Amino acid sequence: MTSQPRTLDHPDRSEIRLEDVLHALSDPVRLQIVCFLAAEGESSCSAIDLAVSKSTTTHHFRVLREAGVIRQVYRGTAKMSSLRREDLDALFPGLLDTVVTAHEAQQARTVTV
Amino acid sequence: MTSQPRTLDHPDRSEIRLEDVLHALSDPVRLQIVCFLAAEGESSCSAIDLAVSKSTTTHHFRVLREAGVIRQVYRGTAKMSSLRREDLDALFPGLLDTVVTAHEAQQARTVTV
DNA sequence: GCCGTACTACGAAAGCTATCGTACAAGGGT
DNA sequence: ACCCTTGTACGATAGCTTTCGTAGTACGGC
Numbered sequence: 457m458t459s460q461p462r463t464l465d466h467p468d469r470s471e472i473r474l475e476d477v478l479h480a481l482s483d484p485v486r487l488q489i490v491c492f493l494a495a496e497g498e499s500s501c502s503a504i505d506l507a508v509s510k511s512t513t514t515h516h517f518r519v520l521r522e523a524g525v526i527r528q529v530y531r532g533t534a535k536m537s538s539l540r541r542e543d544l545d546a547l548f549p550g551l552l553d554t555v556v557t558a559h560e561a562q563q564a565r566t567v568t569v
Numbered sequence: 570m571t572s573q574p575r576t577l578d579h580p581d582r583s584e585i586r587l588e589d590v591l592h593a594l595s596d597p598v599r600l601q602i603v604c605f606l607a608a609e610g611e612s613s614c615s616a617i618d619l620a621v622s623k624s625t626t627t628h629h630f631r632v633l634r635e636a637g638v639i640r641q642v643y644r645g646t647a648k649m650s651s652l653r654r655e656d657l658d659a660l661f662p663g664l665l666d667t668v669v670t671a672h673e674a675q676q677a678r679t680v681t682v
Numbered sequence: 683g684c685c686g687t688a689c690t691a692c693g694a695a696a697g698c699t700a701t702c703g704t705a706c707a708a709g710g711g712t
Numbered sequence: 713a714c715c716c717t718t719g720t721a722c723g724a725t726a727g728c729t730t731t732c733g734t735a736g737t738a739c740g741g742c
Contacts, residue, residue: 462738462739473675474600474668474671474672474675475595475596475597475600476595478591478592478594478595478600478668479591479592479595481591481595482588482589482591482592482595483588483729483730484588485730487587487588487591500688500689501688501689502687502688502689508730508731508732509731509732509733510688510689510690511689511690511691511692511731511732511733511734512730512731512732513689514689514690514691515729515730515731516730517689518690519729530689530738530739532688532738532739532740533686533687533688533689533738533739533740534687534688534689534739535688535689535690547671547674547675548667548670548671548674548675549667549670549671550663550667550670551667551668551671554661554662554663554664554667555587555591555664557661557662557663558587558660558661558662558664559587561660561661562586562587562660562661575708596699596700598700613718613719614718614719615717615718615719621700621701621702622701622702622703623718623719623720624701624702624703624704624719624720624721624722625700625701625702626719627719627720627721628699628700628701629700630719631720632699643708643709643719645708645709645710645718646708646709646710646716646717646718646719647709647717647718647719648718648719683742684741684742685740685741685742686739686740686741686742687738687739687740687741688737688738688739689736689737689738689739690735690736690737690738691734691735691736691737692733692734692735692736693732693733693734694731694732694733695730695731695732696729696730696731697728697729697730697731698727698728698729698730699726699727699728699729700725700726700727700728701724701725701726701727702723702724702725703722703723703724704721704722704723705720705721705722706719706720706721706722707718707719707720707721708717708718708719708720709716709717709718710715710716710717710718711714711715711716711717712713712714712715712716
């Protein structure tokens with residue numbers, strides 16, 4: 457019995473630090489993940505098309521989870537991720553929306569198709 | 570004539586990237602600087618009591634400047650810094666205020682005197 | 683029981699960051 | 713002219729980050 461039903465460590469709401477959240481959001485790949493989750497709600501790690509390898513993807517999801525930005529649960533072979541919107545909104549009102557909006561605005565400016 | 574009247578390079582508004590701004594804000598020392606400037610308006614580098622050495626202070630101010638978060642000008646022997654509020658508000662509406670408010674709220678929660 | 687899918691763990695490499703001390707430059711006041 | 717204050721430049725160091733490949737585990741379906 458080496459394995460319990462596979463759970464993942466998440467920081468408690470009171471342990472979430474603004475610096476860590478901002479740091480988690482300061483990487484382009486992770487910003488993309490967060491914006492995807494903001495739009496889609498919940499999704500598996502593989503549902504997002506990222507320009508990095510599988511192991512790097514795992515790494516970024518972990519950074520987001522350990523900073524308290526997302527919650528992850530196993531469901532079959534998949535691992536579903538979703539934003540911890542309630543916790544983040546309670547701790548840092550408006551931050552998540554502001555960042556997501558800012559990122560989308562920047563995308564719109566930059567892509568200039 | 571090796572030295573022009575001492576100017577400093579600032580990124581153009583269009584060059585400011587959200588990732589860089591978030592990264593600049595993800596350090597406790599820099600967050601403290603930004604919140605101080607948000608409260609005081611303009612101030613010299615030495616006016617803030619930071620828990621790091623002089624050279625480290627210089628480093629953090631430079632990171633903030635190069636990310637486009639602050640503007641710095643020489644005035645006599647002092648170097649005055651101020652937030653680039655107009656640029657930031659135009660690019661990422663609400664971000665600065667949200668972060669400053671979030672930091673203050675976190676301080677209030679954490680210090681629990 | 684076996685295979686495929688989904689994800690993880692580990693180890694490695696390259697690069698960046700935060701920190702410091704020391705030595706130096708620029709400017710203002712006396 | 714000299715010094716004091718303010719900030720910079722440089723070099724060093726320790727630690728973190730991003731990235732990858734490879735090998736492995738967990739689960740569901742056949």
